Amino acid sequence: MKPLMLHGHERAITQIKYNREGDLLFSSAKDHSPNVWYSLNGERLGTFNGHSGAVWTLDIDWQTRFFMSGAADFTLRIWDCSTGTQLGNIVTRSSVRTCAFSYSGNMAVFTTDKAMGHPCEIFVVDTRNIDSSFSDNDPIMRIPISDSKVTSILWGALDETILTGHEDGTVKIWDLQSGKELAKAREHTNSVNDMQMNKDQSMFITASKDNTARLFDANNLMALKVYKTERPVNSAAISPILDHVVLGGGQEAMDVTTTSTRIGKFDSRFFHLVFEEEFGRVKGHFGPINSVAFHPDGKSYSSGGEDGYVRVHTFDQSYYEFNFDY
Amino acid sequence: MEKRIVSKTIAQRKTWPKFGDSHNDKPGPNPATTIVAEDVYMQFITNKEDSDKPDDSGINKLKGMDQNVMKCRNCKGDHWTTKCPYKDSLVLANKAAEEKKPPIGGMEKKETGGKYVPPSLREGAKNTDSMSHQRRDDTLAIRISNLSENTQEADLEDLVKPFGPYSKLYLAKDKNTNCCKGFAYVHFKFRADAAKAIEMLDGFGYDHLILNVDWSKPSQN
Numbered sequence: 001m002k003p004l005m006l007h008g009h010e011r012a013i014t015q016i017k018y019n020r021e022g023d024l025l026f027s028s029a030k031d032h033s034p035n036v037w038y039s040l041n042g043e044r045l046g047t048f049n050g051h052s053g054a055v056w057t058l059d060i061d062w063q064t065r066f067f068m069s070g071a072a073d074f075t076l077r078i079w080d081c082s083t084g085t086q087l088g089n090i091v092t093r094s095s096v097r098t099c100a101f102s103y104s105g106n107m108a109v110f111t112t113d114k115a116m117g118h119p120c121e122i123f124v125v126d127t128r129n130i131d132s133s134f135s136d137n138d139p140i141m142r143i144p145i146s147d148s149k150v151t152s153i154l155w156g157a158l159d160e161t162i163l164t165g166h167e168d169g170t171v172k173i174w175d176l177q178s179g180k181e182l183a184k185a186r187e188h189t190n191s192v193n194d195m196q197m198n199k200d201q202s203m204f205i206t207a208s209k210d211n212t213a214r215l216f217d218a219n220n221l222m223a224l225k226v227y228k229t230e231r232p233v234n235s236a237a238i239s240p241i242l243d244h245v246v247l248g249g250g251q252e253a254m255d256v257t258t259t260s261t262r263i264g265k266f267d268s269r270f271f272h273l274v275f276e277e278e279f280g281r282v283k284g285h286f287g288p289i290n291s292v293a294f295h296p297d298g299k300s301y302s303s304g305g306e307d308g309y310v311r312v313h314t315f316d317q318s319y320y321e322f323n324f325d326y
Numbered sequence: 327m328e329k330r331i332v333s334k335t336i337a338q339r340k341t342w343p344k345f346g347d348s349h350n351d352k353p354g355p356n357p358a359t360t361i362v363a364e365d366v367y368m369q370f371i372t373n374k375e376d377s378d379k380p381d382d383s384g385i386n387k388l389k390g391m392d393q394n395v396m397k398c399r400n401c402k403g404d405h406w407t408t409k410c411p412y413k414d415s416l417v418l419a420n421k422a423a424e425e426k427k428p429p430i431g432g433m434e435k436k437e438t439g440g441k442y443v444p445p446s447l448r449e450g451a452k453n454t455d456s457m458s459h460q461r462r463d464d465t466l467a468i469r470i471s472n473l474s475e476n477t478q479e480a481d482l483e484d485l486v487k488p489f490g491p492y493s494k495l496y497l498a499k500d501k502n503t504n505c506c507k508g509f510a511y512v513h514f515k516f517r518a519d520a521a522k523a524i525e526m527l528d529g530f531g532y533d534h535l536i537l538n539v540d541w542s543k544p545s546q547n
Contacts, residue, residue: 005363023336043355047346084345280368
């Protein structure tokens with residue numbers, strides 16, 4: 001396959017996401033402007049200029065009207081997808097580390113880092129009307145986190161619950177109405193880097209620094225599968241059409257020279273969802289892969305790396321014909 | 327130009343004007359931001375599936391190596407040499423004898439069969455001498471014959487000096503008596519001079535003999 005290499009960022013990529021219909025690919029990086037691309041040919045539609053710090057997280061609403069990004073400049077901004085103009089801005093007390101639109105698009109959740117005396121907090125805000133008063137509105141819910149900080153977040157079923165992954169490896173379910181912790185799973189031994197849902201939102205996969213990715217049930221946090229590698233997994237995604245998961249990782253740039261003779265392990269690895277066995281690898285990145293995402297139709301996938309490139313791969317026929325023998 | 331049928335919302339999004347840093351971009355991908363990378367293939371990691379990529383992945387190589395670790399030197403079986411089940415058999419001894427003979431025969435030919443070859447004639451011989459051979463071998467040399475017995479180098483020099491510069495004078499002399507053997511070679515620097523010398527000196531009366539002067543013929547080696 002001939003991947004498209006998208007070179008719109010000058011610093012490491014932090015997250016990439018497709019919109020619901022898959023025709024747009026959004027990417028955020030440690031440089032201050034998230035980019036949006038047409039996923040079909042890699043043509044760049046535009047950039048969202050306004051942040052003044054590394055953009056850690058992004059999300060797109062269901063109808064691809066609004067785009068949300070959280071950055072290290074202590075702001076969460078909401079933009080209009082079609083024109084790139086900033087619609088709303090919330091100033092927080094520390095860097096915004098994760099964010100997500102609810103399934104309905106009426107609410108958004110974001111978390112802030114634990115820094116400078118302020119604890120890590122989960123904010124839930126109303127996003128039905130986004131205008132200049134957006135920043136002044138009170139959040140619907142505000143949950144302080146006393147133990148390890150939140151590193152990734154997902155909305156649960158029916159927008160009633162929130163799933164959080166933490167820096168100590170725990171995964172928790174929070175009830176939205178009460179703000180209480182409903183369930184906790186302590187499976188990972190190190191930081192959860194990324195969590196992504198599968199297509200029907202019944203399961204989600206967590207990528208962790210402890211060199212594994214795990215599959216959980218979304219309702220009760222039952223641990224289902226473990227995918228083991230030899231290096232930290234930065235991101236994982238579940239294919240919407242086949243029983244495959246893709247893991248992206250690699251050592252942190254500063255560790256590369258101190259360990260292993262191989263020149264870094266910068267490939268995306270494909271595992272079988274059920275058998276937990278690796279069946280394929282795709283090379284190409286010049287640095288650790290920080291984010292992977294499947295196209296909603298499952299026929300292509302993208303990966304964003306520490307090198308600042310986003311690579312969009314469309315699968316060959318051999319990928320579909322590959323039969324895992326058992 | 328490709329035509330695709332997509333849902334209405336997707337088609338509508340294609341018409342959005344570009345914004346931000348892409349504001350001034352023309353329609354179609356901007357080569358500064360979008361590059362088609364080289365072909366990569368997914369390397370399938372099962373023994374049955376052949377990987378598409380021509381190069382072996384590191385893992386496949388290691389797997390292959392692992393299979394060859396234990397190889398008997400005698401029978402190439404999957405065991406160590408000392409543990410070879412055919413240790414004491416005659417078959418093995420014959421095999422070893424056969425393998426030893428041909429290589430020795432081949433080697434002997436090369437080493438003892440050849441005579442001594444001087445360094446200058448060995449392969450890769452000195453370069454400069456071959457150059458000077460070239461210089462001498464070409465047609466700048468003339469041969470003067472029917473010289474009288476008491477001709478000396480000085481006489482020869484006086485004879486050929488008026489025709490032009492020369493690089494070498496050689497007068498054949500008898501080793502014991504130092505008398506001239508009757509012929510000499512002169513290597514001129516310019517062919518024109520050599521030609522003139524031949525023209526003038528051939529048939530010239532020198533001492534009591536008539537000289538024969540001609541182009542020097544290359545040695546018959």
